[in-house]
Amino acid sequence: MVHVLSDDDTGPVLRDLIDAALTYKRAPNRAAGLLAGKRVALLFEQPSTRTRVSLEAAIDAMGGHAVVLRGDELQLGRGETIEDTARVLSRYVHAVALRTGAHERLERFAAAATVPVINALTERFHPCQALADIVTVAERKKSLDGVVLAYLGDGNNIAHSLMLSGAYAGLRVRVACPPGRDPDPGVVARARRAAASSGGAIEVGHDPRACAAGADVLYTDVWVSMGREGRDERPEDVFGPYRLGPERVADAAPDAIVMHCLPAHRGEEVAAEVIDGPRSVVWDQAGNRLFAQMALLSWLLVR
Numbered sequence: 016m017v018h019v020l021s022d023d024d025t026g027p028v029l030r031d032l033i034d035a036a037l038t039y040k041r042a043p044n045r046a047a048g049l050l051a052g053k054r055v056a057l058l059f060e061q062p063s064t065r066t067r068v069s070l071e072a073a074i075d076a077m078g079g080h081a082v083v084l085r086g087d088e089l090q091l092g093r094g095e096t097i098e099d100t101a102r103v104l105s106r107y108v109h110a111v112a113l114r115t116g117a118h119e120r121l122e123r124f125a126a127a128a129t130v131p132v133i134n135a136l137t138e139r140f141h142p143c144q145a146l147a148d149i150v151t152v153a154e155r156k157k158s159l160d161g162v163v164l165a166y167l168g169d170g171n172n173i174a175h176s177l178m179l180s181g182a183y184a185g186l187r188v189r190v191a192c193p194p195g196r197d198p199d200p201g202v203v204a205r206a207r208r209a210a211a212s213s214g215g216a217i218e219v220g221h222d223p224r225a226c227a228a229g230a231d232v233l234y235t236d237v238w239v240s241m242g243r244e245g246r247d248e249r250p251e252d253v254f255g256p257y258r259l260g261p262e263r264v265a266d267a268a269p270d271a272i273v274m275h276c277l278p279a280h281r282g283e284e285v286a287a288e289v290i291d292g293p294r295s296v297v298w299d300q301a302g303n304r305l306f307a308q309m310a311l312l313s314w315l316l317v318r
Contacts, residue, residue: 016128016130016131019143020118020134020216022175022176022180022183023165024096026145026209029146030081030182031237031314032146032311033310035247036100036147036310037153037154037306039310040271040303040306043076047077047146048180049312049313050078050317051077051078051079051314052079053109053316054111055070055228056104056107056108056111056112057108058086058089058100058113059086059135060087060113060116061114066114066136067135068309069143069147069304070143071083072148072305073312077309077313086115089215092195097123098124098127101123101127107128109130109316110312112133114137115137117138118138118139120308122221124236133311140172140175140176140177140179141145141172142205144276145179145180146310147175149180150306150310151183151300152164153184154212156272159184159185159186160214162232163229163230163232164186164188164229164231165226165230166188166230166235167195167223167234167259169192169196169240169254170190170197170199170237171198171236171240173196173276174192174233178190178198179183179205180281181215183213184215185214189219189226190220191227191257193257224266227265228266231268233267233271233294234276235274235284235286237283238284249284254277257284258284259273263289271294273290273292273295273296274296274300275295
């Protein structure tokens with residue numbers, strides 16, 4: 016059984032997924048009917064805009080049927096175990112995408128499921144997002160070889176997925192976080208092992224200017240990740256030096272692009288003139304979520 020619980024699961028086929036996503040973007044009709052007769056449950060225990068809508072739209076475009084569910088609509092709210100929910104849904108659908116908090120909860124669901132399970136976001140990883148991000152870099156830069164991606168902000172699930180997917184893609188991924196907010200050392204080690212095989216590299220530090228220097232891609236995320244609200248009384252004091260503003264764009268390569276996984280808070284983690292400026296590819300990045308999900312679904316469900 017193939018699941019996509021972290022970016023390690025897509026890493027070995029990442030180049031094929033990128034090619035498929037860009038093919039579907041150029042010729043969407045090539046995906047039409049690939050999921051005919053297939054049902055995919057989208058179980059979202061946390062709010063979502065891009066992940067939920069892009070998955071639902073991808074399933075529809077491929078001729079399948081999406082069964083969209085909230086956790087409070089199911090017997091989960093009355094104490095049914097996550098394992099029993101997985102066993103039951105597996106009898107009705109051909110795959111399940113689950114968005115939840117603790118990554119361990121996703122792993123328990125996948126262990127009990129008898130159909131493919133897709134991580135639609137946990138506190139540790141967001142592989143659907145990172146896949147679309149690497150697709151966007153490939154689309155804009157034409158080649159991934161030697162591309163430097165600089166991430167500024169919290170060492171969160173986005174940072175984890177960018178390091179892993181970036182490593183498998185052969186990127187040089189730099190991460191700059193406030194002291195004490197570094198990414199998980201185990202994930203960093205996994206990414207470095209993947210980078211050793213692909214020709215990429217992983218660098219983790221605390222200097223935002225050094226991180227951005229000469230970078231081809233500048234990337235940031237919200238200061239307060241979902242589920243971490245209230246962790247910092249004044250997040251601006253912690254993350255202010257890591258704001259993606261014009262000075263960081265000036266540090267980067269002359270043709271650098273700016274990315275953000277959204278939702279964005281202008282004036283906090285990113286300046287309005289940066290996210291809305293000529294270097295920003297944020298809206299193409301969001302749009303590519305659709306084609307990345309199409310590639311992922313075809314890999315999992317079309318044999």
